[in-house]
Amino acid sequence: MHWLVLEKECPVDVVRQEFSPRLVTAPYYEDGEVVIYDHNTLVQFLQERYPGIQLMPADPIHRAQIRQACAMVLENNLDMMAELDEILATGSPWAAGKEFSLLDIYIGTWLSEYVMKHDLTARVAQYWKRISSRPAFRIVDS
Numbered sequence: 001m002h003w004l005v006l007e008k009e010c011p012v013d014v015v016r017q018e019f020s021p022r023l024v025t026a027p028y029y030e031d032g033e034v035v036i037y038d039h040n041t042l043v044q045f046l047q048e049r050y051p052g053i054q055l056m057p058a059d060p061i062h063r064a065q066i067r068q069a070c071a072m073v074l075e076n077n078l079d080m081m082a083e084l085d086e087i088l089a090t091g092s093p094w095a096a097g098k099e100f101s102l103l104d105i106y107i108g109t110w111l112s113e114y115v116m117k118h119d120l121t122a123r124v125a126q127y128w129k130r131i132s133s134r135p136a137f138r139i140v141d142s
Contacts, residue, residue, distance in 0.1 A: 003105050004043055004135035007054035040071070055102040066096050066103045073106040080110065081124065088123040092125065093130065100134075108137060 005012050016105060027035045029045070036042045044067075047056055056063050059103070072107075075078065084107065087095055106121045108131040131137060 003109065003136050003140045004046055004055070004102070006139055007055065007100075007105065007134070008050050009047065010046055010052065012046070012050075012051040020076070039074075040067075043070075043102065053100075053107070055100070057096075057099070057101070062096070066101055067094050069103050070106045073103070073110055076110070080107070081114070081118070081121070084127070085121045088127055093127075095127075104131060108132075108134075112141065 004010075029042050031049075034045075036045055047054075056066060084095065092098060094100050097109050108128075111128055111131065115128060132141070
């Protein structure tokens, strides 16, 4: 989530707490009357609330596909490396096409753990280089 906040340049402080003053799961986001603690809801809320860089396409079908792919990354129920390599074989620089998207944040977060333990294919290594060179990623990763 911190990476998303930095990419979008949201005027939000990301604070991790050991406990929550409310009966919700930490971390949470509070904005006036709304308290959001579900990760997916929070990510989508920040995307919609703060215009900045748009990390989701305007087309509702493409948005749904990205949301579904993000959920799969969170579940980690598939061989993502093979699937990612297949996607990148089409020539797309990013996981969802020509533009950096929310899906790249999800995959980049997963990859940051994966690269410590596994070898990457050549295409995924190039993708990782693009991901890890983003200024917001470098701040989060430091």
